[in-house]
Amino acid sequence: MSEVRYSGVRESRPNRFNDLGTTGREAEEQFKKGCLKRADRSFAQGLQCQQINSMAALMSLEDSVFISHSPQGCVGCAIMAVDMYRVGQIHRGIKQVKNPRLLVTNIDQKSVVFGGEEKLRAAVKKAVERYHPKLAFIYASCASGIIGDDIDAIAADLQTEYPDTIMVPIHCEGFKSKICASGFDAAFLSINKYILKKQSVPKEKGLVNLFAPTTVSYADQREMERMLSLLGAKVNYIPFYSSLEKIKRIPAAEASTSICKVFADEFMKTLWEDYEIPYSHTVMPIGIRNTDKWYRGIAKVLGKEEEVEKIIAKEHERIEPLVAELKSRLQGIRVFICGGTGRSFAAAALIDDFGMKLVGLETPTYDADAQVDIEYLNEIHKDYVVDIANMQPFEQVNLVNKLKPDAFIGVPDWAAKLGIPTTHVLDGKRSTMGYDGLLYLGNKIADQLQNPGFNKKLAKHVKLPYRDSWYEEDAFKYIL
Ligand code: SF4
Missing domain, CATH: 3.40.50.1980 (Nitrogenase molybdenum iron protein domain)
Structure with missing residues (x-):
């Protein structure tokens, strides 16, 4: 029997609910009894779409281009990630601040009727010839999914023409999921399929994958790195401000953890299945209790339980x-x-x-x-x-x-x-x-x-x- 792999759609996991109005007590009791139902709203305002999360997660990768096969409006939300990227560069001491190389194919009425594949092909070619990137991410959208443009086939075809650029199609069609975190999963599924490809690499002692979304500040990155270094770990900070080389080091790690609960949690499961990398999935380290919990979680995976207790006691003495x-x-x-x-x-x-x-x-x-x-x-x-x-x-x-x-x-x-x-x-x-x-x-x-x-x-x-x-x-x- 063939293995069932995670689809990248968060609703495909059981007991996940998007629309609910209740109290904390009721939510706990109803969930325990299995009485929460998948509801819907008869009136709803716009949702955050998963495509933007797929884009934002990767937008600060070095030597990359991002091609959105969509109408122009789909990339409107990218402005927040662009702003984070620009500010993040200044915080990291980068003098010449860059914009991400984001192109949109501008699917319009004509493309919907006659197909948009030629537009996509032209956009990818233009991006690769102009920027000579190591990575080209090709994002699907609702429109490209509905008209059935085959972004995988185009990526495979262009891969032969441009062997120095890794083509990474990402299936983040907005209509697939109402849970925007599905967009992170879609990006990681493609990273695994097109970059890591289950290749084995030599293990690096003490290396820890630290997965972080775009919204984590440089100050927070340094604090997480400081805390992990106190446990003797070397940090591979992924994918924010990262690179193809750092992505390729992911399978070399001894352990993985994520700063956010819904970022890379599914990917860390995949890394365990495909590369036997153990991981810690606990909470976001905000506040004393959650910071302790997060820290103890990764220390346990690294076998540093005694050490972490001493560090936590010292930190508490300092901050209490x-x-x-x-x-x-x-x-x-x-x-x-x-x-x-x-x-x-x-x-x-x-x-x-x-x-x-x-x-x-x-x-x-x-x-x-x-x-x-x-x-x-x-x-x-x-x-x-x-x-x-x-x-x-x-x-x-x-x-x-x-x-x-x-x-x-x-x-x-x-x-x-x-x-x-x-x-x-x-x-x-x-x-x-x-x-x-x-x-x-x-x-x-x-x-x-x-x-x-x-x-x-x-x-x-x-x-x-x-x-x-x-x-x-x-x-x-x-x-x-
Ligand atoms: S991909 Fe779909 S849901 Fe997302 S912005 Fe475009 S049209 Fe809207």
């Missing part, structure tokens, strides 16, 4: 007095959190370090991993609302308006317009992780609370586009 100071500024503050699956659960654990209370949590997916987090959160926070939503700001503003939190942590655009002090936990430019990151983040939240003037003025002058009657409705009325 500073955390106590922050607690005196933040105790009792009621918080609403909105973010990706890794960061939102981690932030909900972090606020407990400062004595803050969770009143609402919005995050894109609920599954067995989330259940582990919710069980812990239910021990430390009481009576909070859970909104499982990929975007859907209309639900968020309804909830925030009713719950009236003192602070909002996460994607701030809408809560800021309601006049709530906001802090962005998805901060790709500053510290948020590890023992140093939690101090920085705590200070940032406290400063925002002391200086709420900007959001207050914003709320006076900007009106959100919803009728007053919407704020009276049940926020979850469209989830069926």
Whole structure:
């Protein structure tokens, strides 16, 4: 019987839910009883699409070109990843800041009728001849998937014509999944298939693959590397600010771990199946408890359990007095959190370090991993609302308006317009992780609370586009 391989579509795993409005307690109990159902919304605003995650994950790779076989609009969201890439270069001391080499084939009505393969072929040729890259990533889109353009065949064909560039087609058609993290999986599946190809390489003692998404700041990268180096590990930081050479070193590692819970978790399973690389999959290292848990997880895989306890004790001695100071500024503050699956659960654990209370949590997916987090959160926070939503700001503003939190942590655009002090936990430019990151983040939240003037003025002058009657409705009325 042939082996069943993971498809890259997160919904293909059992017990994963995208649309849910409930409380922390209910979510835990219903999941345990197997009573959560895959729902849908009868009205929904735009979702984040998986194609952008496939692009953003790889956009900072050296010597690469990125060809999106799509209409122009599909690459609109790339602006955030481009910004992160540019700022990330400055933080890394790069003087001549570059843009990623991103081309779009501009599928239009004519291509939909007559096929877009010639456009794709021309775009790849142009990109390779202009930039002579080591890697050419070719991204599918909804449109290319619907019209059936064979991006694999074109990549294979051009591979013979351009042997010095590795062609990597990526199947990240937006309609395949409502869970945007599927885009990370699509990118890693292609890296495994077209670059690693199950080739065996000599093992490197102490080498650890550290998988990190685009949104991890340079400060966080250094903190994670510092912590791993205290365990005697050498870090292969992948794929952010990485290269073909570093990707090829992945199978040489002794162990793998990821900074985010939903980034490379599936890929680390594949690395275990194909290359027997053990891995640690725990939590995002934000806050004391999660940082300890993350650190112990990778130390266990490396057989450094005793060493890590000594380091953790020393770190706690260093940071606990500073955390106590922050607690005196933040105790009792009621918080609403909105973010990706890794960061939102981690932030909900972090606020407990400062004595803050969770009143609402919005995050894109609920599954067995989330259940582990919710069980812990239910021990430390009481009576909070859970909104499982990929975007859907209309639900968020309804909830925030009713719950009236003192602070909002996460994607701030809408809560800021309601006049709530906001802090962005998805901060790709500053510290948020590890023992140093939690101090920085705590200070940032406290400063925002002391200086709420900007959001207050914003709320006076900007009106959100919803009728007053919407704020009276049940926020979850469209989830069926
Ligand atoms: S790939 Fe599909 S879902 Fe993604 S931006 Fe393009 S049209 Fe939208």
